[in-house]
Amino acid sequence: ALGTFFAAALSLFFIPALIAALSIYNKNASKNNQVNKNHLLDNYFLIPLKNLLIKHPKYILTTWSILILISIIGIFLIQRSVDIQEYFRKDNPARTAENIMINKFGGSKPIFVLFKGDVQSPEVLNMIVETSNYMKGSPDVRATNSVANLVMEVNYGMGEGIRRIPPNKDMIEQLWAFTLDGNDILKTYVNEDMTEAVLISKFMSPDNKAKIEFAKYMDKFILKNSSEECEILITGMPFVDVTMDRSLIRSQFGSLSIALIMVIIFVGLILRSLKTGFFATIPIIAAIIILFGVMGFAGIPLNIATVLVASVALGIGIDYSIHVISNVKYLMKSHDDDISHALGETILVSGKAIVINVISVSAGFLILLFSEMVPLQYFGFLVALSMIGSGVGSLTLLPVILILDNRRVLRRRSKR
The missing domain is CATH 1.20.1640.10 (Multidrug efflux transporter AcrB transmembrane domain)
Structure with a gap:
């Protein structure tokens, strides 16, 4: 808008003044009056x-x-696209690297599921495990990582000899104190107060429809299982892309409708x-x-x-x-x-x-x-x-x- 204003000002004032100063119009007046058939x-x-x-x-x-x-x-037939890899040509190194991540390493788009509750309670840890298994039911999620995985591995190696969450809190606290407490990797999954834990995964597909379906898939699970004892929240790039996709539609129809109305009114007044x-x-x-x-x-x-x-x-x-x-x-x-x-x-x-x-x-x-x-x-x-x-x-x-x-x-x- 600012550029258009300055262009109009130059066209109305500077260009006519320049023509007059150089006497271009007067020199060519006789030529311009002749019709070029x-x-x-x-x-x-x-x-x-x-x-x-x-x-x-x-x-x-x-x-x-x-x-x-x-x-x-x-x-x-119009498709919507908010995936960052599609901003580059197919032969671009960034897109090539992204394809390798998808095909070999399960994708590059992180997913974070936050659990709020007593992280050392078997109920919260089992909910993390249940959420992990549910996410793997999607064809675009291959693996997940969380504190629940660490607890099950420790329980297998030093506890019951079984890869599961111990059935009571005392056993979990003992395993935690002897093996996990002070471990730097634990900071990746649990906060210092032991009231929040995060499950980390990756989403493979760049397809927008797959992201929308996964968002609906997870919303259904969270609505059913989130509670006061264990509140579940989810975020990550697939969900950011879904939000951007909705914004694209609203922006297109909203901005275009307002622009049309304003143009009709202003041009009509002029x-x-x-x-x-x-x-x-x-x-x-x-x-x-x-x-x-x-x-x-x-x-x-x-x-x-x-x-x-x-x-x-x-x-x-x-x-x-x-x-x-x-x-x-x-x-x-x-x-x-x-x-x-x-x-x-x-x-x-x-x-x-x-x-x-x-x-x-x-x-x-x-x-x-x-x-x-x-x-x-x-x-x-x-x-x-x-x-x-x-x-x-x-x-x-x-x-x-x-x-x-x-x-x-x-x-x-x-x-x-």
Whole structure:
């Protein structure tokens, strides 16, 4: 927002002053007044587009409707991704190391289960063992470590000769005093007051659905077994990823909805018509729907970078609609509400500026395709795609909407 403000200030004050100071405009005035009939952009794109808009507006409306319907199908195919390894290319050393950890060492994403209670009581230790066995029921958890494992091993070697938790607290305290007390490794699993213990494990799968299923799986167990004597809490990277996944959805819908409402209100106030403000956002909304459709069909996931694309596209793309609507309104006032003439002139004048702007902005964002971070590559590609969609929408879909709205207004006037 701050960068946009400074860019606008420079465009309004510095650039005109620079042109005036260098007398560029005066030197080239005679040249600029001559119509270049051989301009490729005019002859091969803008003039044919103008004729198509005026003669066959329903063709364009039908084409956009088909694209939007197809894109809506693609929206349901969008996947979400918050796993850090997917931020790197497949040949990146960090991702290679992560795959080795998953395949050879049971993963790298830690899971911590906290138990609050008397750690030396058989009830708490047995609950730790029960939790460990339950976690191993998941295909993505291979092993667990806790103080309960140490107590069972000590009981096997120096106590009953059986790998189990001793049945009474006195036996546990004796084993603890003779073998575990003062052991540095114990500090990893138990606090000094003996009121909290932690079970440590690792989660293998990077798949988001697997994390969500595991979170539900563990929540069910904790809800059933947590009590005042032994309170159970769980955290770790899989649960952080699940929380981030939920935040992605809320952020996408929340930020986009607020942005759309604010844009409609502000543009409506500037153009003195909420209806016009709504018309201005239609090409952007259509472009965003197509953008999400492409993400779904192309397998581009929704992550912390791509979740920003829609809002960025809305903020940048609305400029094109404002240019078209403002110019059309101005020309209609000076040409007796002739929508065909106003749109024709707008396409030739504002259309050229929009095309150049789309190409320059898209080229700037496409540089991100060379980034080492995959989310930034997706971000650059999607912003460029949204700019193209917004630009095309403002030069095709928006004029059609203005033409149809103008015809509706004229019909009402004729009936009166």
